[in-house]
Amino acid sequence: MVILQPMSHNILEVKNLSTRFKTEDGWVTAVKNTSFHIRKGETIGIVGESGSGKSVTSLSVMGLIAKSNGVNEGEILFTENDKTIDLLKLSEEEMRSYRGNKIAMIFQEPMTSLNPVYTCGDQVAEAIRLHQQVDKETAKNRTIELFKEVQLPRPENIFDSYPHQISGGQKQRVMIAMALSCNPQLLIADEPTTALDVTVQKTILDLLLKLKEERNMSMIFISHDLGVVAEVADHVVVMYKGDVMEQGTADVIFENPKHPYTKGLLACRPAANLHLKKLPTVADFMQVDEEGRIIETGNTVHSLRKELGFGESEKVKRKEQLYQQLPLLSLQNLKTWFPIKKGIFSKVTDYVKAVDDISFDVYPGETMGLVGESGCGKTTLGRSILRLIEPTEGKILFEGNDLRQLASDQMRALRRDVQIIFQDPYSSLNPRITIGNAIMEPMQVHKVFNSDKERRDRVMELLRRVNLKEEHFNRYPHEFSGGQRQRICIARALALAPKFIICDESVSALDVSVQAQVLNLLIELREEFNLTYIFISHDLSVVKFISDRMVVMNKGKIEEMGDPDQIYNDPQQEYTKRLIAAIPKGKVLVK
Numbered sequence: 001m002v003i004l005q006p007m008s009h010n011i012l013e014v015k016n017l018s019t020r021f022k023t024e025d026g027w028v029t030a031v032k033n034t035s036f037h038i039r040k041g042e043t044i045g046i047v048g049e050s051g052s053g054k055s056v057t058s059l060s061v062m063g064l065i066a067k068s069n070g071v072n073e074g075e076i077l078f079t080e081n082d083k084t085i086d087l088l089k090l091s092e093e094e095m096r097s098y099r100g101n102k103i104a105m106i107f108q109e110p111m112t113s114l115n116p117v118y119t120c121g122d123q124v125a126e127a128i129r130l131h132q133q134v135d136k137e138t139a140k141n142r143t144i145e146l147f148k149e150v151q152l153p154r155p156e157n158i159f160d161s162y163p164h165q166i167s168g169g170q171k172q173r174v175m176i177a178m179a180l181s182c183n184p185q186l187l188i189a190d191e192p193t194t195a196l197d198v199t200v201q202k203t204i205l206d207l208l209l210k211l212k213e214e215r216n217m218s219m220i221f222i223s224h225d226l227g228v229v230a231e232v233a234d235h236v237v238v239m240y241k242g243d244v245m246e247q248g249t250a251d252v253i254f255e256n257p258k259h260p261y262t263k264g265l266l267a268c269r270p271a272a273n274l275h276l277k278k279l280p281t282v283a284d285f286m287q288v289d290e291e292g293r294i295i296e297t298g299n300t301v302h303s304l305r306k307e308l309g310f311g312e313s314e315k316v317k318r319k320e321q322l323y324q325q326l327p328l329l330s331l332q333n334l335k336t337w338f339p340i341k342k343g344i345f346s347k348v349t350d351y352v353k354a355v356d357d358i359s360f361d362v363y364p365g366e367t368m369g370l371v372g373e374s375g376c377g378k379t380t381l382g383r384s385i386l387r388l389i390e391p392t393e394g395k396i397l398f399e400g401n402d403l404r405q406l407a408s409d410q411m412r413a414l415r416r417d418v419q420i421i422f423q424d425p426y427s428s429l430n431p432r433i434t435i436g437n438a439i440m441e442p443m444q445v446h447k448v449f450n451s452d453k454e455r456r457d458r459v460m461e462l463l464r465r466v467n468l469k470e471e472h473f474n475r476y477p478h479e480f481s482g483g484q485r486q487r488i489c490i491a492r493a494l495a496l497a498p499k500f501i502i503c504d505e506s507v508s509a510l511d512v513s514v515q516a517q518v519l520n521l522l523i524e525l526r527e528e529f530n531l532t533y534i535f536i537s538h539d540l541s542v543v544k545f546i547s548d549r550m551v552v553m554n555k556g557k558i559e560e561m562g563d564p565d566q567i568y569n570d571p572q573q574e575y576t577k578r579l580i581a582a583i584p585k586g587k588v589l590v591k
Contacts, residue, residue: 009039009040010037010038010039010077010079011038011039011040011078011079011080011185011186011217011218012038012061012076012077012078012079012186012220013036013037013038013074013075013076013077013079014034014035014036014037014057014061014074014076014077015035015074015075015076015077016033016034016073016074016075017031017033017034017035017057017059017072017073017074017075017076018034018037018070018073018074019031019032019053019056019060019065019070019071019072019073019074019347020070020073021070021071022069022070023071027071027430029242030053030056030242031053031056031057031060031242032053032242032243033074034053034057034074034239034242034243034244035242035244035392036235036237036242036244036247036468038220038235039213039218040185040218040220041212041216041217041218042218042219042234042235043209043212043218043220043221043232043233043234043235044218044220044221044233044234044235044236044237045217045221045222045223045229045232045233045235045236045237045250046058046220046221046222046223046236046237046239047222047223047224047225047226047229047236047238047239047516048146048224048238048239048240049224049235049240049265049511049513050224050481050482050511050514051241051481052239052240052241052242052430053239053241053242054222054239055108055190055191055222057239058105058188058190058220059221060072060076060088060097061076061087061103061188061220062103062188063087063090063092063095063098063099063174063279064106066097072088073186074088074157075088075094076088078098078102078186079490080102080185092365100130100131100179100182100184101131101180101182101184102184102185102514103184103185103188104134104178104179104180104181104182104184104186104187104188105179105186105187105188105189106172106173106175106176106179106188106189106192107190107380108190108191108192108194110163110168110171110172110173110174110175111232111528113175114163114171114174114175115163116163116164117162118162118560119146119159119160119161119162120158120159120161120163120166120174121143121144121158121159121160121161123174123178124143124146124147124177124181124215125139125140125142125497126139126144126176126488127178127181127182128142128143128181128182131181131182132182140159141156142155142181143159143177143181145160146177146180146181147159147173147174147177147178149180149211149516150173150174150177150180150207151173151203151207151355152170152173152174152177153170153338153361157160158170158471163170165589167374167375168196168200168203168374169196169197172192172193172196172200172204172205175192176192176204176207176211180211180215180430183215184217185217185218185222186217186218186219186220187208187212187217187219188219188220189208189219189220189221189222191222191223191224192204192208192221193205193223194223194224194225194509194566195229197373197374197538198538198539198540198579198582198583198584199373199578199579199582200363200373200374201582201583201584202581202584203229204355205228205231205232205584208221208232210234219232221233224511224512224513225269225512225584226254226265226269226512227269227512227584229250229471230250230254230486230584231584233248233250233490234250235247235248235249235250236249236250236253236254237249238259238261238262238540240261240539245259245261245262246258246259246262253499254266259295260285260286260296260297261282261285261286261294262512263285263300264280264281264282264284264285264300264377265282265284265513267279267280267284267285267297267301267304267305268280268281268282268512268513268515268516269512269516269541270516270519270541270542270545271541272540272541272568272583274309274542275309275310275311275312275315275565276305276308276309276310276545277308277309277523277526278308278519278520278523278524279308279516279519279520279545280301280304280308280388280516281513281516281517281520282298282513284297284299284304284456285297286297299508308561309336318548319491319548321365322363322364322365322366322548323363325363325364325365326363327361327362327363327364328362328364328366328398328399328499328500328532329361329362329396329397329398329500329532329534330360330361330362330395330396330397331360331361331385331394331395331396331397332359332394332395332397333357333358333359333390333393333394333395334355334357334358334359334384334385334391334393334394334395334396335353335355335357335358335382335392335393335394336354336355336377336380336381336389336390336391336392337351337352337353337354337355337356337357337392338351338352338354339351340352353555353556354377354380354381354556355377355380355381355384355391355556356377356555357394357557357559358381358394358555358556358557358558359394360551361559362500362534363532364499364530364532365526365531365532366532366533366548366549367526367532367533367534367535367546367547367548368534368535368546368547368548368549368550368551369534369535369536369537369543369544369546369549369550369551369564370382370534370535370536370537370543370550370551370552370553371536371537371538371539371540371543371551371552371553371579372538372552372553372554372559372579373538373554373579374538375555376538376553376554376555376556376558377553377555377557379494379504379536380429380556381475381476381503381553382420382504382534382536383420383504384396384504385403385418385534386418386420386502387403387404387411387414388420391404398414398417398418398500399550401414406511410417413446415446415496416446416448416496416497416498417499417500418497418498418499418500418501418502419493419494419496419498419500419501419502420493420501420502420503420504421486421489421490421493421501421502421503422489422506423502423504423505423506423508423509424509425477425482425485425486425488425489426438426477426478426482426485427479428489429477429485429488429489430477431477431478432476433476434473434474434475434476435472435473435475435476435477435480435488436456436459436463436472436473436474438477438488439459439462439463439488439491439492439495440452440456440458440459441492442495442496442497443455443458443495443496444491448495448496448498450550455475458495459473459491459495460473462491462494462495463491465491465494465525466488466490466491466494466521467487467517467521468484468487468488468491481514482509482510482511482514483510483511483514483517483518486506486507486510486514486518487518487521489506490506490518490521490522490525494525494529497529498528498531499530499531499532500533500534501531501532501533501534502534502536503522503533503534503535503536504536505536505537505538506516506518506522506535507537507539507542508538508539515542517591519542519545519546522535522546525548533546535547540568540579540580540583541583544564544565544568545566547564548564548565549561549562549563549564550562550563550567552567552573552575552576552579555576559573559575559576560572560573560576568580
């Protein structure tokens with residue numbers, strides 16, 4: 001172990017860090033000559049899109065880059081008790097005394113980070129026993145105290161629960177408890193709130209800040225969402241393709257960003273107080289030439305938002321055109337209840353009322369937004385409309401026909417007109433067939449066109465329309481990014497020229513920059529093909545941007561419904577007020 005001279009007040013200093021990985025095509029540099037530091041009690045936010053190198057940087061700090069296929073260069077200096085060591089020079093055995101003990105990490109996806117065959121309590125207790133050398137009973141008591149500290153309900157019950165038995169927000173709290181179990185001096189939180197409901201996200205952010213203050217910890221908070229980072233960070237590092245684009249205090253970065261990439265990230269998040277025809281994207285602020293050099297376009301956030309603004313008269317005119325038509329879809333007292341069975345004879349004792357007496361109309365060309373927390377019934381409602389889940393009662397009138405009365409062969413024929421885009425594009429695509437064949441398959445099933453050559457031509461047209469390339473036809477799903485896979489699913493939904501599409505959390509797990517591109521694409525396709533959408537999301541800002549009308553759902557029922565601006569500016573129900581209050585406000589970029 002090499003002991004260096006102490007640094008003043010820095011708990012961690014990353015100096016000229018470069019990380020390379022060995023691949024079949026040679027060495028790939030994921031992090032390039034990156035430097036930053038963090039002081040005692042400070043929170044530093046590292047932001048950027050997928051592939052920017054932010055998570056690889058954190059894995060390097062934790063010593064989790066496998067030496068068999070990865071190489072770190074530079075210095076990662078950690079200071080403790082006036083002694084500074086270079087973490088990169090430690091052996092694996094020496095690093096083990098730091099990892100989880102002095103430096104802890106909350107990983108992005110708690111379900112894959114927790115072992116499904118052990119209870120939540122046993123996994124946290126194991127970490128305590130490993131680092132603190134205490135007996136089993138002491139570790140259990142300490143774990144229950146931690147569960148109370150992270151505000152888990154019924155901590156004794158959760159100690160004995162398996163990961164699949166608790167909610168996403170609760171799993172994230174278990175991960176936080178595990179990270180805090182050995183009183184670390186530095187906590188790394190890697191996308192700890194991605195894909196969580198805004199209310200759960202706010203609770204997790206408030207909890208992390210509270211624990212940081214109480215324990216005087218330092219924190220590295222990694223996210224693709226600058227709005228979230230603005231809530232927690234003192235200092236911000238912006239990364240793009242392994243390089244640091246700029247860094248500085250949160251106030252400076254948010255109020256006066258210098259780099260076009262930072263401006264693009266700030267601008268592409270839907271702003272609740274603006275009416276835009278489309279969202280600005282990173283490409284509006286910078287282009288990258290063939291040699292990888294960044295060329296600034298000269299656009300400003302203010303000029304772009306003015307250009308993309310949606311006037312009140314345009315909004316009124318659009319709504320007049322929409323609502324003078326007959327409804328395309330009409331839900332009447334729709335219910336989807338799931339029986340709760342108990343006892344040896346599986347007697348029905350109660351029902352989970354996932355969808356409970358829902359009624360509304362959707363008009364041709366309209367986007368109806370469904371918003372609410374996980375468990376509110378919005379996804380069940382979407383699947384009930386398409387009869388992917390059979391409703392219990394009510395009517396689903398599509399062009400005047402009650403879908404609940406159709407036989408299975410009639411329903412199959414109708415699926416040409418009604419499609420769905422699921423939340424997770426990777427699990428929606430068969431990993432064994434190329435994306436071209438995946439898009440062509442619905443046309444083959446429904447006998448659209450006379451030959452596969454005609455179908456292939458249609459696929460090429462759709463790939464171009466969703467901003468993919470024709471040469472992508474023969475590639476497999478794993479060869480694409482998350483945003484590209486979502487575009488593939490959109491192309492597949494369009495293959496049969498449907499009239500109506502349900503978008504079920506179709507942008508919730510995407511980077512904000514990719515999310516903006518997909519939202520813009522959905523709007524363009526709606527105008528081009530006169531599509532009708534039900535757009536399901538837990539993100540009220542996104543729903544407000546894309547929707548003509550909005551339905552707020554809670555516990556299977558409609559809390560309120562109407563114009564998104566009216567609901568956002570003057571919510572009538574306490575539940576809606578709570579959803580709006582939970583949206584990260586961050587700083588307002590005006591330049």
